[in-house]
Amino acid sequence: MADTDIPDSDATVGQRERNKAEKRHRIEEAALALFREKGYDGTTTREIARRAGVALGTLFTYASDKRDLLFLVYNDRQDALRRDAFGSIPEDAPFADQIVALFGPFYTHFAKEPGFTRDLLRELTFYTDGVQAPRFQEGRLSIVARIRELVEDAVADGRLSTPEDPRLIAEMIFGLYQSELRRWLAGDKPSKPGGLAALRRVLDILIAGLGPRDAD
Amino acid sequence: MADTDIPDSDATVGQRERNKAEKRHRIEEAALALFREKGYDGTTTREIARRAGVALGTLFTYASDKRDLLFLVYNDRQDALRRDAFGSIPEDAPFADQIVALFGPFYTHFAKEPGFTRDLLRELTFYTDGVQAPRFQEGRLSIVARIRELVEDAVADGRLSTPEDPRLIAEMIFGLYQSELRRWLAGDKPSKPGGLAALRRVLDILIAGLGPRDAD
DNA sequence: GCCAATAAATGAACATGTTCATTTATGCAA
């Protein structure tokens, strides 16, 4: 009966935590499948509970509310996308190329599920209350932080030459990315190349400036 | 009783339309007051109906759903703000000054009701279905169109010198405005001067560019 | 003025998100 004391590979933690992890996983799977099939608004919490094989109330021990359920699902994907994104940045390439490469995996993924992404973009606005919110917001911050590093590197080796705060530049670029993303998703059938081309266009303008060149 | 036939100054239109206009007005007043007092989520449609003195179902002959009610309220204010905004643009001033002046009235108004504005920003995301949506979207388009004119004028007289499409520039500026607005409203007690200063900062960067200056 | 046609208003019924008192499962000490 020492089996609760044997730390085998699957159970360094207790039964309770293993049950929770499994249940959380079932809920994530069910919610993801349904959000994909029927959209966020078209999915009911009862359906999610039924498909996950748990009681209705159980959902709300894993997420604060329905919106939080959306991020319970998305947070895992955001982590994966971010790893992917950070991995695809070419070194010593032009700055705009680096930014476009960074956002490439996001566009690839979002193009597959424009409906889901639209729901996400609506729900993430001033999303701070849910249990899943901190993890989501940290993810975004780490993307902005990475952009800031890219700016700093580019300024250091002369690919950029702005005297402005790299953090501010990074926030501007992230803001432009978001507004381009919204415009892209407002269209009928958003294609990855089209979206990235539009993003590159605004980045080029940001880098070139609106002139006149020596107006100070 | 020919009084229904007398077209007095208030009634060139029929009884039916007058009733509707009055009812719509009462609903707008009630919704506005409640959204201000208790926020969008904190207000129930039943309360709005009760305060407006109409039955619950009546609301939904004036708005498609609760979200639409938010824009039934906001559309009038948007029109007023836009008139105000267009009227405060100084001629022949530096381009950035003109843009900051244009958005000034919006910041003034939003600073008074940050909660309401946050709700608005969430709900306007991909808002296309409601009866009130077309009017709202037309309002935004006319703001972007005005910015585009400002860009064209500025390029024409040399205050700006970009070869890029003025429409695209206008959309970029509007996008930057929106993301700055969100950042501003994410703070605790958004102040107008602070918000406008942040907006000006990003505009200056956009105009100056990230350099290097003669990289092509 | 009366009547049929049409528009608007109504609120009970329904659908769905959320809460919470109760029940069940797990961990831990004796």
Added chain:
DNA sequence: TTGCATAAATGAACATGTTCATTTATTGGC
């Protein structure tokens, strides 16, 4: 092993957005 303490799960009850068959009001033609 037993029993208590704590965590988790449960689903009925509730709150609130939305629909729609029915009722009421308005209009235009006779």
